[in-house]
Amino acid sequence: MTEPINFNKARKALHKQQAKAQAAANRARFGRTKAEKDAEALAAEKARRELEGKKREE
Template sequence: MGDLVNLNKARKAKAKVAARAQAAENTVKFGLTKAEREAEAARAEKAKRDLDGHERE
C-alpha cells in the first residue's frame, strides 16, 4: 500500500513552486539590479540639472 498524502498540502506546495517560478521569470523580465536603478536615477538627476541650468541662461 502506498503512503498517504495530504492533498491540501500537496496542492499548496505545487502552487508555491509555481509562484516562485513565476517570480523568477518576472525578475528576469522586469527587474533591474540595484546598481542599474542607481545609475538610472543618477542619469535622470543629471538630465534634470542640465535642463534647469539651460532655463536660467
C-alpha cells in the same frame, strides 16, 4: 501500502512552486537597470531594421 497523500499539502506545494517560477520570470523581466533595458531595446531595433532591409519587394 504506500503512505496516503494529503491533497491539501500537495496543492499548496504546487502553488508555491508556480509562485517561485512566476517570481523568477518577473525578476528577469523587470529586475534590470535602465542601461540594460536600453541596450536590449537598441539590439531589438537593430534586428528589426536588418530584417526589414532583407525583405523582398514584390
